[in-house]
Amino acid sequence: MSSVITITDSQFETEVERATQPVLVYFWASWCGPCRLVSPSIDAIAGEYGDRLKVVKLEVDPNPESVAKCQVEGVPALRLYDGNQLLYSHEGAITKAKLADALQAKL
Template sequence: METGMSKGMINIRDAEFEMEVLKSKQPVLIYFWASWCGPCQLMSPLVRIVADSYSDRLKVVKMEVDPNPGSVKQCDVEGVPAFRIVQDGTLVASTEGAIGKDKLINFIDTCLNNN
């Protein structure tokens, strides 16, 4: 485990996308956000809570959209906040826009329980 990092969410860039997401042994929730996005400010604490509570079975990564155009394109992100779940290198679920805690947990649980 990396020292000095929350066991929950990690920030990544395009250069780390393949290693951290596509080659991950665990399913990965990607949280796409932007500093200028108001709803993203509301989602960030919620994503952190989810990252901590699912840390045993889900990797949670956070990607800022503006500096990471490659990953944004690869995951077909059209708006932020956006969430993608990747498992075994394949995009298995996506949702865009601010969502409540229950909806986010349901989105994750549906993917984890189907696999």
Template sequence: MSTGVIIITDTEFETEVLKSEQPVLVYFWAAWCGPCKLMAPVLNTAANNYGDRLKIVKMEVDPNPVAVKEYQIEGVPAFRLVRDGQLLAATEGAIGKEKLLDFIEANLN
């Protein structure tokens, strides 16, 4: 059971994402990205709403090139939903709370 947003790196990606027993929403961000800063409260809302059935992890793109390349991150913020090591869905760009929750809901069921 998730307790909020977990910050991870490339070295933790396999354990925290690919081998997770729960589906995982991976949030790719950058410190220099203005829209990324707006996503923090939205991610916290998602963690509060779906924490019992979804793990949410946060990865900074610049120090983690392996996952960025593997998941073809072309812009930030970016979201990848992974279940059982497989990519279920992807979206890039800042999105509002409702759109993020809709994205999660549509892909969790």
């Protein structure tokens, strides 16, 4: 069972862009109410898709470089990358079922 890996700007290239499998990046903030609702779904997805997907989370406030690079305009935000290729993008709260459907379509 895989777990969510917390990363920073300095780890983004290694953990996301150079990853050998698709990576779901979860952008969040401690002050964000909807982020608290989405977090358990992100943890569950990491467990269920751990064989096909790496899940990382990045707090937006201390990591402005990755936020700008990924064009995150609001949180919670999700980006699914395969190398440098963006496969899926979503901003705002999302249910686990809708996220799972989106991942099934892209993986």
